[in-house]
Amino acid sequence: MTFDLLVKNANLVDERTGIDIAVNGGRIVAVEAGISAEAARTIDAGGKLVTAPFIDIHFHMDATLSLGTPRLNRSGTLLEGIQLWSELKPLLTKEAVIERALRYCDLAVSQGLLAVRSHVDVCDDRLVGVEALLEVRDLVKDYLDLQLVAFPQDGLYRSATAENNLLRALDMGVDVVGGIPHFERTMEDGRLSVRALCEIAAERGLMVDLHCDETDDPLSRHIETLAYETQRLGLHGRVAGSHLTSMHSMDNYYVSKLLPLIAEAEIHCIPNPVANIVLQGRHDTYPKRRGMMRVPELMALGVNVAFGQDSCMDPWYPFGNADMLDVAHMAVHTGHMTSQDAVKACFRAITENAARAFGLEGYGVSPGCNADFVLLDARDAIEAVRLRASRLAVVRRGKVIAETSPRSTALLIEGRPASVKPWRYAPVEHSVS
Ligand code: FE2
Numbered sequence: 001m002t003f004d005l006l007v008k009n010a011n012l013v014d015e016r017t018g019i020d021i022a023v024n025g026g027r028i029v030a031v032e033a034g035i036s037a038e039a040a041r042t043i044d045a046g047g048k049l050v051t052a053p054f055i056d057i058h059f060h061m062d063a064t065l066s067l068g069t070p071r072l073n074r075s076g077t078l079l080e081g082i083q084l085w086s087e088l089k090p091l092l093t094k095e096a097v098i099e100r101a102l103r104y105c106d107l108a109v110s111q112g113l114l115a116v117r118s119h120v121d122v123c124d125d126r127l128v129g130v131e132a133l134l135e136v137r138d139l140v141k142d143y144l145d146l147q148l149v150a151f152p153q154d155g156l157y158r159s160a161t162a163e164n165n166l167l168r169a170l171d172m173g174v175d176v177v178g179g180i181p182h183f184e185r186t187m188e189d190g191r192l193s194v195r196a197l198c199e200i201a202a203e204r205g206l207m208v209d210l211h212c213d214e215t216d217d218p219l220s221r222h223i224e225t226l227a228y229e230t231q232r233l234g235l236h237g238r239v240a241g242s243h244l245t246s247m248h249s250m251d252n253y254y255v256s257k258l259l260p261l262i263a264e265a266e267i268h269c270i271p272n273p274v275a276n277i278v279l280q281g282r283h284d285t286y287p288k289r290r291g292m293m294r295v296p297e298l299m300a301l302g303v304n305v306a307f308g309q310d311s312c313m314d315p316w317y318p319f320g321n322a323d324m325l326d327v328a329h330m331a332v333h334t335g336h337m338t339s340q341d342a343v344k345a346c347f348r349a350i351t352e353n354a355a356r357a358f359g360l361e362g363y364g365v366s367p368g369c370n371a372d373f374v375l376l377d378a379r380d381a382i383e384a385v386r387l388r389a390s391r392l393a394v395v396r397r398g399k400v401i402a403e404t405s406p407r408s409t410a411l412l413i414e415g416r417p418a419s420v421k422p423w424r425y426a427p428v429e430h431s432v433s
Contacts, residue, residue, distance in 0.1 A: 003029070005371065006039035010050040012365055013347065013381050014033035021050060023371040024071065026397035030367055041400070043393060044360075049384055051347075051377045052364050053114035054324035055354035058209075058270045058308020060316075061118035061136070061146070062092075062129035062255060078214065078279045081354040082153065085371040089124050097132035103341035104312065105140045106365060108322040109417050110402045112374035112391040114144050117209065117308075119151035119178050119183050122165040129168045143396050149209050151178035156193040163196075170204060177201040178326055179210040181222035182246075183387065198229040198239070207238045209270070214243035215299075216252045216280055216289055218403045223267075230265040240268040240357055242308065245280050255294065255368035263301045268357035270294055271332040277318045283368050295335040299345055306332050307346070318356070324350040325388040332385060340382060347381035371398035377406050383424065384392040 005023040006194075012031075014021055023279035064086060070087055073080050079222075108116060110343055120129045120159060130150070135147040150169040152162035166192055170177070179197040181190030194210065201208045223241050228241045241262070247255065262269065271293045280291020298305050300372040307327045312320030328346040332338060355363040362370040376390035394402035409420050 001037050003037055003039040004041070005033065005040045005395070006037065006377070006402075007050060008035075008042060008044050009047055010045035011047060011379055013049070013051050015380065017047065018408070019050075020366065021373070023395075023398040025065065026371055027362075028365065028367055028369050028371050031365060043375065043400075045375055047379060048392065049378050049380055049389075050365060050373050051376060051381070051384070052351055052369075053372050053374055053396075054112050054350050054356070055115040055306070056113055056309045056322075056324060056327075057117050057234070057240075057268075057306045057354040057360055058272055058310055059116050059118045059359050060311055060314060061101045061104060061116065061133055062097055062120050063088075063314040063316075064104045066315070067192045067318055069368050073315055073320070073365075075282065076278060077282045078316065081279070084315035085121070085153065089121065091126070092128045095126050096130045098136055100135045101133060101138065104322065105136070105144050105146075109143055109394060110391065111322045111324070111397075112376075112394045112402075113322050113324055114372055114394070114396060115147070115355070115358055116144065117147045117149060117176070117358055119149040119209075119211070120174065120389040121153040122156040122169045123162050124153055125165060127163055127165060127169060127172070130172060130174060130194055132174055139411070143401055145358075145360065147176060148352050149176040149178040150174040151211070152180060155180060155184045155189075156196065157189045158183065158386070159360075159428055167200070169406050170206070172355065176207045176209050177204075179208075179212075179215075181210065181225070182213050182215050182217075182220045183211075190222050194222055194225045198226070198233055198235060198254055201238070202233040202235060207240070208235065209240040209333045213246035214276070214279075215284065216249055216291060217246055220246040221250075221254075221258075223247070225260065227261040227265040227267055230267060230390070236266040239265065240270050242268060242270040243272060243276060244278050244293040247293040248291050249289055255297075259297060259303070262298065263303050265302075268304045268306060269298050269305055270308050271292060271331065272308045272327075274320065274327055275310035275333050276355070277330060277334055279316060290334055292334045293320070294333065296342065298338060302351050304356055305349055306357045307349045313403070323388060328385050329388055336363055343382045343385055344416055349362055349384055366411070372396050377388075
């Protein structure tokens with residue numbers, strides 16, 4: 001038998017080593033040791049990690065790569081970011097949004113990031129961003145899955161035409177219902193917006209993903225309403241709460257009630273560590289709060305936690321490189337998640353957990369799955385996060401669509417070796433006498 005592609009001697013995320021992966025017709029047909037057959041192309045993984053692709057479950061593709069247009073965010077706050085975006089919005093053209101988005105998708109593919117859930121602002125009666133990203137979704141579909149969320153950035157009720165525009169966007173083919181309850185004029189408007197948005201999703205059979213409680217105000221508790229409405233409407237497993245930064249500042253007793261409600265409603269929780277580490281706590285002196293939702297505690301309860309990047313060179317975040325390993329790396333630090341198990345959990349949060357929240361089918365490195373995977377210049381998930389490893393090969397439906405040379409540095413010090421070898425942690429056995 002001849003395969004289209006054969007990857008030899010790979011390590012897998014489940015810690016199997018020396019595994020071969022055979023691909024035919026865009027699907028994985030075998031994952032086992034010792035496959036010996038002809039293949040149109042063979043890749044020697046050399047004991048490096050092959051993982052299913054990275055997924056960014058929370059992004060803003062209509063704003064990406066717009067940094068500095070029309071000006072920079074001087075305060076660094078979320079609110080100035082929203083103000084700046086409102087200055088840029090009337091200047092947007094469909095062509096410019098498409099051009100930026102396509103450039104970003106190229107970058108994403110080079111980083112092994114093959115699925116992105118992007119919010120798209122519907123608070124512009126022209127719906128320029130919606131039209132542009134629907135076109136982009138179609139243009140990139142052979143190499144990247146783009147899922148769109150109708151996002152009323154200026155508030156479902158705070159912006160006069162947002163509700164109607166959101167419905168228009170869904171009619172045009174946007175996939176997911178979005179919202180921003182903490183930005184409405186009152187807590188009550190926020191609560192009503194959550195109810196209305198969940199009802200729209202229930203009627204249309206859609207998923208929900210709300211920007212929820214992205215504030216340092218410990219009394220911002222719209223996640224409680226989101227869990228309640230999810231229960232009431234039977235939307236279990238179809239609803240996501242993004243950001244949830246107020247959870248960082250909430251009273252511990254209240255959180256002990258809240259987290260089981262989130263678990264019961266099967267809400268996907270989506271922290272955005274790189275963006276929120278700089279956006280939150282801006283009104284604090286010292287100590288400065290860091291505005292991260294309680295990731296280890298949610299994971300311990302079995303809640304599906306997936307990390308998003310949120311922004312890349314836009315009004316809210318001036319850095320970013322479509323690198324989900326950067327996101328996991330930041331999550332490890334902000335969440336005190338440095339144990340071996342916790343780092344592995346952070347790796348899952350940018351891969352399989354995100355696939356579950358996305359509703360992505362055929363995901364994984366197993367027979368029958370789509371032949372989508374990434375060969376990393378690292379031997380396991382922990383090393384991948386530590387090194388933010390190069391993506392040596394990115395495969396989509398059995399075809400190599402991006403390659404990167406391994407990083408190497410020549411050491412020019414007399415008496416030292418010519419190159420720097422990667423160092424690896426190995427537990428040391430201590431004998432006690
Ligand atoms: Fe966001």
